[in-house]
Amino acid sequence: MAKRQLNRRQNWRIEKIQEERAARAAKRESRLLEELEGGDLGGEQPGLVIAHFGVQVEIEDSEGQLYRCHLRANLPTLVTGDRVVWRAGNQGHGVIVAQLPRDTELCRPDSRGQLKPVAANVDQIVIVFAPLPHPHANLIDRYLIAAEHAGIHPLLLLNKADLLDADNAPHVESLLTTYRQLGYPVLEVSAHEGDGMTALQAALDNHVSVFVGQSGVGKSSLVNSLLPGVDIRVGALSELTGKGTHTTTTARLFHFPNGGELIDSPGIREFGLVHVSRDDVEAGFIEFRDLLGHCRFRDCKHDREPGCALLQALEEGRIQPQRMASYRHILASLPEDEY
């Protein structure tokens, strides 16, 4: 009992210290903001959020110059990729005045399980897989559901094509065929050998992309090959402040040399199946699209029901058996209340 009380008191103290720290930071921030607003601010101009650092954001103006910006109190939380209106102050600082509407939002659960946006205006999710580690169709399907849920176009990318051999080729080729038949864009590259990288770059031009996929498929290798000279882990902020003590807490936006952007962070790379419902899962299987709503029973679970449009399509070969199996597997993994 005494021990539990002590723990509670310790927790309370830690929370209090953290609150005080946050309050001091907020006070410091509002003083900085007041100073800036009291000085000479330039006119309103568009900007792009490159990274987010605690209470401040780094933005880029239309000429590619970087500024450290403070946020007016009434603004929502900004994330990398957000388009904003801002005013320049002195010494590379500025004030964000407004957030422009987002086309898309990539969300992830935070440590408390609440969904939080981590990147805005991404329009392409590159789902990376490889002959090694062994690619699971089920995982690819989960990424496709997440992409559909976010309203973002997926691009399927087989990396390490140089590792294709007699053992793994049949499985990989059948995956590629499945997704091509479904109408998804599919590319094959080797980050090591450079094969297919020009086609990949062309697919990334004029898009804001993120790379996702299981550990070891070669995301870092791809990013390093596409963005030579950029150290993804460190980011470029130290050049701006000259201090180099700030690390990116969220994602960072990079420009490809010939156009197009990549938003990257470990958190985004792990982006997978966020909290989705049964309807979301069904919407993520594009071959179900014209069939849903055509079952005899309105609440059909597409399991054994008579007059099920999906089961009939499966029988007639319009739905591939491995996709149906994958759909069932994903449904079974949802929390009870969503099932």
Ligand SMILES: Nc1nc2c(ncn2[C@@H]2O[C@H](COP(=O)(O)OP(=O)(O)OP(=O)(O)O)[C@@H](O)[C@H]2O)c(=O)[nH]1
């Ligand atoms: N043969 C071959 N190996 C590759 C290729 N691309 C990456 N690799 C290797 O695959 C391993 C994993 O690559 P990473 O780039 O670290 O993979 P990642 O997806 O970033 O992994 P995480 O950081 O864990 O998410 C490394 O040993 C790479 O050298 C490729 O095109 N061909």
Ligand SMILES: [Zn+2]
């Ligand atoms: Zn049905």
